Amino acid sequence: MTDLRNAGKYYWHYLKRYWFGFLMSIILIVIATWCIVMAPTYLGRAIEDLTQYLQQWTNQAMRAKATLQPFNQTLVTYILLYIVEAIALFVASLILARVTAYSTGTMRVGLFRKLQRMRVQYFDTHRDGDILARFTSDLDNIFNAMNQALLEILLAVAQFVGLLIVMFNQNVTMAWVTMASTPITLILAAWVMHKASVAVNQQQDDIGQLNGYINEQVTGQKVLITNGLQQDSVKGFQKYNAKVRQSALTGQIWSGILNPLMQGMSLLNTAIVIFFGSWFALNGNLSTGAALALVVVFVNYAQQYYQPIMSLTSLYSMIQLAITGARRVDEVRQQPDEVNPADGRALTAIEDELKIDDVHFSYLPGKEILHGVSIQVKRGEMVALVGPTGSGKTTVMNLLNRFYDVDSGAITFDGVNIQDFELSALRQHVGIVLQDPQLFSGTIADNIRYGEPTATMDRVIDAAKQANIHDFIESLPDGYQTQVSDEQSVFSAGQKQLMSIARTILTNPQLLILDEATSNVDTVTEAKIQAAMDNVIQGRTSFVIAHRLKTILNADKIVVLKEGRIIEQGSHPELLAEDGFYAELYHNQMVFD
Numbered sequence: 001m002t003d004l005r006n007a008g009k010y011y012w013h014y015l016k017r018y019w020f021g022f023l024m025s026i027i028l029i030v031i032a033t034w035c036i037v038m039a040p041t042y043l044g045r046a047i048e049d050l051t052q053y054l055q056q057w058t059n060q061a062m063r064a065k066a067t068l069q070p071f072n073q074t075l076v077t078y079i080l081l082y083i084v085e086a087i088a089l090f091v092a093s094l095i096l097a098r099v100t101a102y103s104t105g106t107m108r109v110g111l112f113r114k115l116q117r118m119r120v121q122y123f124d125t126h127r128d129g130d131i132l133a134r135f136t137s138d139l140d141n142i143f144n145a146m147n148q149a150l151l152e153i154l155l156a157v158a159q160f161v162g163l164l165i166v167m168f169n170q171n172v173t174m175a176w177v178t179m180a181s182t183p184i185t186l187i188l189a190a191w192v193m194h195k196a197s198v199a200v201n202q203q204q205d206d207i208g209q210l211n212g213y214i215n216e217q218v219t220g221q222k223v224l225i226t227n228g229l230q231q232d233s234v235k236g237f238q239k240y241n242a243k244v245r246q247s248a249l250t251g252q253i254w255s256g257i258l259n260p261l262m263q264g265m266s267l268l269n270t271a272i273v274i275f276f277g278s279w280f281a282l283n284g285n286l287s288t289g290a291a292l293a294l295v296v297v298f299v300n301y302a303q304q305y306y307q308p309i310m311s312l313t314s315l316y317s318m319i320q321l322a323i324t325g326a327r328r329v330d331e332v333r334q335q336p337d338e339v340n341p342a343d344g345r346a347l348t349a350i351e352d353e354l355k356i357d358d359v360h361f362s363y364l365p366g367k368e369i370l371h372g373v374s375i376q377v378k379r380g381e382m383v384a385l386v387g388p389t390g391s392g393k394t395t396v397m398n399l400l401n402r403f404y405d406v407d408s409g410a411i412t413f414d415g416v417n418i419q420d421f422e423l424s425a426l427r428q429h430v431g432i433v434l435q436d437p438q439l440f441s442g443t444i445a446d447n448i449r450y451g452e453p454t455a456t457m458d459r460v461i462d463a464a465k466q467a468n469i470h471d472f473i474e475s476l477p478d479g480y481q482t483q484v485s486d487e488q489s490v491f492s493a494g495q496k497q498l499m500s501i502a503r504t505i506l507t508n509p510q511l512l513i514l515d516e517a518t519s520n521v522d523t524v525t526e527a528k529i530q531a532a533m534d535n536v537i538q539g540r541t542s543f544v545i546a547h548r549l550k551t552i553l554n555a556d557k558i559v560v561l562k563e564g565r566i567i568e569q570g571s572h573p574e575l576l577a578e579d580g581f582y583a584e585l586y587h588n589q590m591v592f593d
């Protein structure tokens with residue numbers, strides 16, 4: 001029920017933008033419904049007219065007065081009602097198709113915009129495939145249901161209300177008889193629908209997990225091949241697939257029961273109406289024609305009465321998928337946005353110093369990762385973060401540009417808490433070169449100017465030169481205009497790293513964070529990356545997460561992290577003299593190098 005209410009709110013949020021079209025289609029649907037529910041009364045009247053005509057015609061004295069004119073008139077009205085109904089429904093369906101296309105289009109854009117505003121935490125804790133499933137299967141389910149079911153739902157509701165009004169207008173007792181089976185029908189329907197909705201919810205979540213698994217296995221294909229895990233991968237897939245199959249089957253069975261059940265109830269209801277109608281006709285003081293007409297009209301109503309219920313139940317699995325889709329898409333919509341201060345301060349430069357002051361941080365409540373980390377960096381200095389895996393180096397980086405916010409303590413630029421800066425200004429001045437660089441579809445030039453799309457070609461080339469990748473780009477047949485998504489252009493990890501360094505150089509950040517690549521690159525590329533990093537670091541305040549210590553010997557300060565605590569801090573010679581953890585790490589690495 002909560003799902004239904006939330007889905008209603010979700011749909012209304014988008015439909016109300018197209019209220020005029022929506023209103024027009026509702027008006028047309030009301031007109032069509034009026035025609036549908038009025039038609040049986042004209043049928044009844046035609047029967048009465050015909051009976052009267054036959055009675056007069058069979059009576060010699062009255063035969064001269066017998067005329068078919070009223071019967072013909074009623075019949076023409078009856079036919080006209082169906083023509084108007086057909087036209088009104090056709091136009092309503094055209095308008096609704098347009099409303100659906102536009103509102104689902106807006107939903108897709110809304111979801112994508114939301115993804116761009118959300119906190120990194122969401123992406124860290126949800127699998128890519130599951131996020132993708134919300135764009136694909138969930139939004140498709142919403143679109144299909146709106147396209148095919150919206151008209152039916154509106155029509156069913158209008159028809160139901162219209163029918164009640166007309167029935168009670170015609171004959172109150174017979175109206176109650178027609179409605180007699182409703183409570184038991186509703187109880188049965190609610191029970192089956194509840195069972196189906198549980199299964200359909202499960203089905204969509206299982207599909208999300210299956211997509212997550214496929215995504216993971218496709219991305220990690222090389223790891224699978226090198227470890228000979230293809231068979232295990234298929235087994236894993238079969239496990240997830242079996243879950244989807246099972247929940248889809250359960251959902252289909254429960255949804256499938258609903259329609260035959262309602263058909264059965266409709267037949268039962270018609271039988272009740274015929275039985276009571278005949279009894280009522282025989283025992284009442286109606287003329288034969290009126291009694292006959294009453295039974296025919298209410299048998300017609302009894303069938304119409306269940307029609308809205310049946311059309312809703314036949315669409316039930318589609319509607320349930322759309323309700324579940326709305327829940328899953330709305331779940332994303334409800335996620336908190338990144339926190340941007342109301343009157344954020346502008347950030348133009350780090351003039352003096354950057355300070356990480358007694359920072360405590362946990363990704364998950366109760367599981368602290370950083371326990372009181374303090375680092376002070378003067379403008380233009382280079383700080384290297386070293387430490388065993390899982391010691392918290394990346395976490396410090398995540399806090400510096402507010403991927404996450406500290407639990408306590410503060411990070412300040414020239415004494416101003418970074419949480420007080422305008423978020424976009426902060427991000428603009430904190431450049432990050434990630435371990436695993438990402439290229440986007442477009443040309444190499446587009447990729448280098450990704451952070452500053454208006455940069456001139458001269459600046460792009462200059463950045464590429466500083467990043468030691470210009471010669472390579474020039475050697476390509478299309479140079480800077482080479483499409484990176486082209487199947488012909490597959491770049492090595494080192495080349496991607498260099499392009500990503502060029503991209504960062506172009507944005508000219510005040511603070512630079514380099515997550516040193518751990519991937520194995522050849523020694524020539526390694527030297528190029530090192531030179532590019534030296535270029536980009538030159539004169540800039542920078543944090544380097546170092547895995548190979550020989551790359552950070554010149555750092556102004558080396559900070560050694562272990563289990564989220566700083567255990568040593570100083571320059572390379574100072575730390576060697578201390579002969580502690582760093583010295584041991586260094587000597588061990590030197591042996592291997």
Ligand SMILES: Nc1ncnc2c1ncn2[C@@H]1O[C@H](COP(=O)(O)OP(=O)(O)OP(=O)(O)O)[C@@H](O)[C@H]1O
Pocket residue numbers: 124125363364369387388389390391392393394395396
């Ligand atoms: N998004 C997250 N949610 C929960 N815990 C996380 C998350 N990211 C990292 N952690 C945990 O935080 C701790 C520190 O991780 P972090 O990535 O900062 O280490 P690191 O020093 O950069 O390691 P490495 O050298 O392997 O990259 C680890 O125990 C890790 O499991």
